[in-house]
Amino acid sequence: MKNIIEFEVGDDIQSFFIIKDLNLKTSSNNKKYFDMTLSDKTGQMNSKVWDIKDEMIDLYKTGAIVKVKGVVTLWQNNKQLKISKIRLKNDADNVDINELVPSAPIEPSLMYKEIFELTDLMENNDVKKLVQYFLTENKEKLMYYPAAKSNHHSIRAGLLYHILRMLKVGKGLVKVYPNIDSDLLYAGIILHDMEKINEMISDEMGIVSSYSFNGQLLGHLIMGIKKVDEAAKKLNVDEEISSLIQHMILSHHYEPEFGSPKKPLIPEGELLHYIDMIDARMYDMDKALSSVDTGEFTDGVYVLDRRRLYKSKFNK
Secondary structure, rough: OOOOHOOOOOOOEEEEEEEEEEEEEEOOOOOOOEEEEEEEOOOOEEEEEEOOOHOOOOOOOOOOEEEEEEEEEOOOOOOEEEEEEEEEOOOOOOOOOOHHHOOOOOOHHHHHHHHHHHHOOOOOOOHHHHHHHHHHHHHHHHHOOOOOOOOOOOEEEEEHHHHHHHHHHHHHHHHHOOOOOOOHHHHHHHHHOOOOOHHHEEEOOOEEEOOOHHHHHHHHHHHHHHHHHHHHHHOOOOOHHHHHHHHHHHOOOOOHOOOOOOOOOOOHHHHHHHHHHHHHHHHHHHHOOOOOOOOOEEEEHHHHHOOOEOOOOOOO
């Protein structure tokens, strides 16, 4: 059976998927329809269920496993699944959840262990106890939380995976730039997106259904600096260390239009921004290139300024 990224225009499909996103809309002829994103472990596809009945509206939710029948069409140069039949998974269905949930390629407990062991090596005790406080407090959710609702690392345990990859990049850069305080940089990497755990509402499959009240009003940058300030006072962390880490969280998006009112004023903050960008871009590129064969171009990738990426023979 094909995975979702292998479907071609014209393919007839009858398979199980997870509803990753679901919106009820009204067509031009005043009929209701579902505009949804269906996914399996390999990727996702926009899908439509036309002319839905009223009793269906409350039946289907984000995170539900459904069996669908339909055909792949092309809409504005993007593949789209036109669904003719849909139903919820029932107890008699033999479905392997691991085939449906896009997940980080490393076991979450192993990623957590590697990150925590790195913090054990921190020389600054105030930085160490602050970072370990957050890792301990959020351990349960870190096992499954994604790093985003969509786009980069929007997979089960994607937040941990994002942090771990950034730390590996950071460990290399501190060898090149000896003026960088490694404890401070690693703290910024671990904590910069930590409040996404409270900004988004996710189930244990790593599927985000919505944003929280504070997530919508404040966002994870402001929520993050508030949490660091509170924890630092509780743990009697040096005030300057607390402020520097808060500054790194606040400035890591770099531009006001992306949520940062200040650009980084310390070298560790500058590196944090670019390490974050590198990992996000590499993830989005890898994801896009995985859907095409060697020698082909992808469709325009929205998060990469609609660039059509080329998969060369050197791409692994």
